[in-house]
Amino acid sequence: MAQTLKDDVKESIVANAVTVFARDGYEGATVAAIARSAGISTGNVYRYFDSKETLFEAAISPSFVDGFLALLRAQLRSARGHVDLDTLPPDASYRIAAEELLRFAIEDRLRLIVLLGRSQGSRHEAVAETVVQELVEQAVAHFRELRPGLRLSAPVRLMVEQAYRSLVATVVLVLATFDDEHRIRAAVTAYSRFHLSGLKALFEGIETGPRNRKNS
Template sequence: MYSSLLMVQVPKDHVREAFVEAAGAAFAELGYPGTSMAVVARRAGSSIGNLYKYFPSKDALFQAVVPPELVAELERLTRARMRALGAATDVRELDASARYHTLAGELLDYCFERRAAVVIVLSRAEGTPYASFAESFVQKLVRWALDYADAAYPHLAAAVDLRWVLQKVYSGFISSLADALRRYPDEPQARAAIALLTAHHQGGLKHLFQTAGDSPHEREPSHTETPSVPDPAPSPRAGSARPSAAGAGATGSRARQPDRGGRTRRRR
């Protein structure tokens, strides 16, 4: 995969970049503990002695692959994209020039430009300073999603069980995103897979937000909110929902039962 590196033939910067590229691929595939300097040198088509001329340790090599500013920028772009939704409930109704679409494109481009590093911090960070990043990122995504839901679904109550479900949803999405980036070397294929994954994810979120207010919840304790909880807004008819900022999905209607007079009444 990597051409042989000869110091007399390849400029120094190119040699260094080849080592960084080989290390990124190895860290993303094998993890930090499973990657040795010898593995990186072999993948780069060079010698371990030559590798040590550029990087005195595996830790120094890792920092070149995953610079400290990467995770901060990943979080910033993600947060900006979610904020750009505002209270929109159907992403198809946003103008093509809407800031949301611009930021979504920037975020995806950033992930592809730094594909190996993103895979590492999201799914292969064991043994590194970013070992807890994915879990922390999920918690932030949950908080940002609830901020969005406050505006887009005002009937929604931030219940303990809803937060737990969102944690599971975002944990699965982050893991699947990293897997798609790792599984498909061809960028168009990877983008297509991520588009399908995102559509599925957003559809599930919309259905969740639209129906969460219809079920009894144990309200999450808060020191600032008032004890009373607004009555949830009635849910739309089944099949009436459209793909939205939160995703595409149909909402369910409550079951109806005949009363004693034979008329149909709604189950509470």
């Protein structure tokens, strides 16, 4: 007689998988560790998922990734053309989009930790760098609207990329360090102000107009 798979057991396996992936990363996590976390046998996990990869895909689903990227892109679009984001009123589209993204991160922080910081070796390992590059392109477009003729040298672009890699890594660190909303919000707000002020100073130091030297 075939054994019946139970939805609550499957959901428990997935929930515990998210916890283990957030703690150990995709490469470091094992099905045995996930089984221990769920309080069941390794063999029982394999009744529901035939591999660690399929379990990872259930834990960090394409719909989760798409939802996160949609919120991020909405925030990026809403930031365009504003000289100083800190001065925007609470009902500004940027503020609303930023709050939606932060709420998403707080409510599903473990999955976001995995997606942006612990997914090496998985199908989603490139997402963090994709986020970095989209943030860079948005920043460049934003400052070019404010300063027509702005040109980025290779060294400056590298610094902008590093600034955004640091931003993504810091978000992962904050979500991994704190599990309460108040501390997450405080940390994200503090670092965002630091990041934006540094980015503004970096772009304001760039000359505008045609390049005069090769490899500039």
